Amino acid sequence: MDERDVIARLERIATDPAARGLADDAAVLDGLVITHDTIAEGVHFLPSDPPASVGWKLVTVNLSDLAGKGATPRAALLSMCIGDEDWDEAFLDGIEAACESYGLSLIGGDTIALPIGAPRVLGLTAIGKAGARVPARSGGKSGDVLWVVGNLGDGAAGLRLLQGDVHSTGLLVDQYRRPVPLLAAGQALARQAHAMMDVSDGLLIDLSRLCEASGCAAEVDLEALPLSRAFVAELGQDRRARLFAATGGDDYALLAALPEGVDPLALSLPSDSTIAAIGRLAEGSGISLYDAAGPVELPETLGYEHRRD
Amino acid sequence: MDERDVIARLERIATDPAARGLADDAAVLDGLVITHDTIAEGVHFLPSDPPASVGWKLVTVNLSDLAGKGATPRAALLSMCIGDEDWDEAFLDGIEAACESYGLSLIGGDTIALPIGAPRVLGLTAIGKAGARVPARSGGKSGDVLWVVGNLGDGAAGLRLLQGDVHSTGLLVDQYRRPVPLLAAGQALARQAHAMMDVSDGLLIDLSRLCEASGCAAEVDLEALPLSRAFVAELGQDRRARLFAATGGDDYALLAALPEGVDPLALSLPSDSTIAAIGRLAEGSGISLYDAAGPVELPETLGYEHRRD
Numbered sequence: 001m002d003e004r005d006v007i008a009r010l011e012r013i014a015t016d017p018a019a020r021g022l023a024d025d026a027a028v029l030d031g032l033v034i035t036h037d038t039i040a041e042g043v044h045f046l047p048s049d050p051p052a053s054v055g056w057k058l059v060t061v062n063l064s065d066l067a068g069k070g071a072t073p074r075a076a077l078l079s080m081c082i083g084d085e086d087w088d089e090a091f092l093d094g095i096e097a098a099c100e101s102y103g104l105s106l107i108g109g110d111t112i113a114l115p116i117g118a119p120r121v122l123g124l125t126a127i128g129k130a131g132a133r134v135p136a137r138s139g140g141k142s143g144d145v146l147w148v149v150g151n152l153g154d155g156a157a158g159l160r161l162l163q164g165d166v167h168s169t170g171l172l173v174d175q176y177r178r179p180v181p182l183l184a185a186g187q188a189l190a191r192q193a194h195a196m197m198d199v200s201d202g203l204l205i206d207l208s209r210l211c212e213a214s215g216c217a218a219e220v221d222l223e224a225l226p227l228s229r230a231f232v233a234e235l236g237q238d239r240r241a242r243l244f245a246a247t248g249g250d251d252y253a254l255l256a257a258l259p260e261g262v263d264p265l266a267l268s269l270p271s272d273s274t275i276a277a278i279g280r281l282a283e284g285s286g287i288s289l290y291d292a293a294g295p296v297e298l299p300e301t302l303g304y305e306h307r308r309d
Numbered sequence: 310m311d312e313r314d315v316i317a318r319l320e321r322i323a324t325d326p327a328a329r330g331l332a333d334d335a336a337v338l339d340g341l342v343i344t345h346d347t348i349a350e351g352v353h354f355l356p357s358d359p360p361a362s363v364g365w366k367l368v369t370v371n372l373s374d375l376a377g378k379g380a381t382p383r384a385a386l387l388s389m390c391i392g393d394e395d396w397d398e399a400f401l402d403g404i405e406a407a408c409e410s411y412g413l414s415l416i417g418g419d420t421i422a423l424p425i426g427a428p429r430v431l432g433l434t435a436i437g438k439a440g441a442r443v444p445a446r447s448g449g450k451s452g453d454v455l456w457v458v459g460n461l462g463d464g465a466a467g468l469r470l471l472q473g474d475v476h477s478t479g480l481l482v483d484q485y486r487r488p489v490p491l492l493a494a495g496q497a498l499a500r501q502a503h504a505m506m507d508v509s510d511g512l513l514i515d516l517s518r519l520c521e522a523s524g525c526a527a528e529v530d531l532e533a534l535p536l537s538r539a540f541v542a543e544l545g546q547d548r549r550a551r552l553f554a555a556t557g558g559d560d561y562a563l564l565a566a567l568p569e570g571v572d573p574l575a576l577s578l579p580s581d582s583t584i585a586a587i588g589r590l591a592e593g594s595g596i597s598l599y600d601a602a603g604p605v606e607l608p609e610t611l612g613y614e615h616r617r618d
Contacts (some may be wrong), residue, residue: 003420006391006401013405015402016414019382027416029384029436032339036417036434075338077345079388079432082315086405089318095324098310107336111312115351119423120432123388127338196435215357221545269445 018251021212023196024136025065026128032072033128037062038079041119045177048166050089053177054122061200062126063102063181064252068198070135071128071189072085073102073183078109079123083116091122091155102183135256140195140214144257144281147264149185149273150201151175151228156248157235171230179252185275186254188267195257204301205276206255208287214257217284222246222291226253226276239291245288249304257281317497332522334374334438334444334506342380342437345423346371347388350428354486357475360396362432362486364403370509371435372411372490373561377507379444379499380437382411382492387418388432392425400431420584440499444565449504453566453590456573457580458494460484460537461512465557466544480539488561490560494584495563497576504566511556511612512587515564517596523566531600535562535585548600555598558613566590 011022018029026035039061041047041102045054063073078095082088104126114121133182158176161168182198191198195214199206202223211218220243235241264275291295320331327338335344346369352357355364372382387404393399408415413435423430467485471476491507498505504523512534520527531551544550567573573584588617598605 003391005394005424006389006397006420009401009419009450010399010415011420013401013408014415014417016416017382018414018417021373022417027384027386029416031340032341032419034386034434034436036419036432037431038388038390038419038421038432039392040423040427040430043421075336075337076396077343078319079345079347080315081347081349081430082312085314088315092322094313100321105327106323106446107328107338108323108331108343109319109349109434110345111315111319112347112349112352113312113372114349115428115439118349118428118430121423121427123345123347123419123432125343125386125434127343171442185374189390210611213347277435 020136023043024137026069027193028130031067031130032068033130033134034060034207036122036123036125038123040121040203045160046075049072049177051090052094054073055091055105056098056178058124059095059098059104060121060179060181061125061252063183066126066128067186068254070131070133070186070197073104074129075105075107075127077125078106080111081122083113084112085104091140099138111168131187133190135193135196136192137195137197137210138213140210140257140281142214142281142283143260143261144194144218146279147256147258147275148226148253148278149255150180150251151226151231151274151277152251152253153231153245153248154228155179155250156244157231159250160291172234176250179307181252182254184270185273189254189256189264190256191257192262192267193261197251197255199251199255201249204246204287204302208280208302210255213288216281217286218279218281219288220279222289222296225274226274239296243299247299247301247303328550329445332447335378337439337443340439342375342378342439342443344371344374345432345434347430347432355471358486360399361403364400365487366432368404368407368413369490371433372492373509374509375435375437376490376492377505377563377590378497381443383438384411384414384416385438386434387415388430389420389432390423390437390450391420392422405411411490416586432598434516441495442499444499444502444505445520446504446506447511447527449519449566449588451525451592452569454569454586455501455590456565456567457535457562457587458491458584459560459562460535460540460583461560461562462540462554462557463537464488465553465560466540468559472533476529490561491563492537494582497578498563498565498573501567501571501576502565503568506564507538508562509566510558513555513567513596514612517611519564520594520596523561526591527588528597529588531598531605533585533587535583536609548605550606553607556610557610565574
């Protein structure tokens with residue numbers, strides 16, 4: 001029973017309209033957008049990561065889900081395992097900094113002690129106020145233009161650097177450890193997007209989920225993917241590097257399907273937003289990749305999935 | 310930094326009125342009552358516990374928090390670690406049974422894989438509709454009568470049996486593994502209670518929290534504690550047994566401070582409710598215990614607290 005089997009079972013249980021068939025990053029209940037992400041040591045963060053960055057990341061990965069629905073942060077409940085005084089203090093520094101930065105009020109949660117030696121498991125439920133529209137993953141239509149806000153691949157590149165040398169530093173490592181949720185961009189795009197979500201497990205796997213939910217295919221121009229200078233300096237921008245960026249997780253970018261003719265730059269995006277049209281939705285199913293040289297074979301792994309083999 | 314230090318730090322962060330100063334089992338936001346409990350293998354449940362009962366318990370311990378606020382179950386988000394097909398299936402059977410039994414809709418959450426060998430950590434955020442009144446822990450007044458709905462000590466006695474013999478069965482083991490949230494009783498009492506909470510970590514420790522939040526002392530008649538026949542058959546009802554019942558966790562009973570003169574039996578409690586007046590709130594601070602022989606010294610440990618030493 002891998003993650004997809006479990007989710008299929010959960011989808012059969014989750015019949016309430018608020019659940020949106022679990023085919024979304026967040027639930028929508030009584031004008032609130034609600035999401036929960038859990039992160040585990042050794043899986044979503046490294047034991048060597050600074051604890052303040054772990055706290056920051058726990059808050060911001062949840063806020064990224066709210067950004068993907070165009071919601072405004074309101075409140076959060078924290079599930080925290082405790083045990084090491086210094087670690088716990090610094091972790092709470094990160095929680096507090098992120099909550100203050102994005103106007104999220106901590107209103108509850110739970111503290112538990114895990115058995116000695118167990119990897120840390122930390123969870124957050126984030127609650128946002130819904131805007132006038134809450135775009136689902138499922139609203140994409142053939143002909144929509146696919147836009148990405150934010151750069152792709154930085155987080156995965158930062159993780160790769162840390163896996164090579166735990167003392168690595170720099171912009172890519174920062175992006176892995178301290179992602180920035182694109183809340184204002186999400187609120188602006190939500191007004192027009194047919195479908196929207198955050199990119200957290202990798203562009204191609206997240207796009208495949210949007211396509212499946214929308215009943216569409218997608219065509220993606222690999223050369224249009226937005227890459228940061230730091231990424232290009234580290235990995236280049238050839239086809240191999242672009243496929244790395246398209247399948248790496250920890251982006252916390254936004255992916256939106258906008259009707260053709262809508263110019264996202266007319267939607268009051270923050271002025272420092274990186275935004276790129278990367279392709280289109282089409283009739284059918286599945287993702288086709290291409291670059292200037294023609295069609296590009298889809299990689300075997302589209303992104304990050306939780307599974308024990 | 311033990312649980313109290315962490316909570317003190319969290320309280321300084323949690324300044325939003327919805328947080329109720331974290332001095333409550335649940336937050337109250339926009340007419341919703343919201344709570345989150347996380348349970349860990351080897352801490353809150355035994356590796357040998359049937360996985361369906363673990364799923365049941367995860368849902369019902371959260372519903373017990375809603376019951377303590379008089380709320381009506383509405384929706385839940387599940388944080389689930391996956392890995393063992395049979396275990397995961399049976400766990401979801403328990404989640405589904407409890408959700409169906411109490412009208413709780415699963416609307417979202419997260420699935421993750423933990424590192425091999427890590428103890429399971431499972432979380433649930435439960436959301437209820439607030440009733441006309443949502444009694445806090447902090448509203449108790451000197452002179453209020455303390456009422457307990459449900460029996461005390463059964464869950465702790467069940468755990469003790471399982472710790473002696475993992476194959477133990479019977480009512481006490483059932484109460485430990487499959488608690489029943491007292492939702493209808495909570496809704497009835499919420500209309501009149503000055504203060505209310507569920508008893509989950511042990512009567513004396515939970516009452517001490519109510520006293521501290523309310524700025525009151527409490528006097529408790531040890532002989533008035535409601536004990537089940539199964540409990541008395543297993544542990545007797547002498548002072549030692551009653552102190553065990555007063556400090557054991559996993560009760561999921563309700564503790565309410567009602568104004569003197571209010572008869573809870575006039576509040577449309579379910580007809581099968583066990584309800585007992587166990588004492589009073591008084592001026593001052595701290596808990597005094599007594600029985601027919603006179604004052605009883607307070608035990609060193611009032612109940613269950615999470616702390617790593």
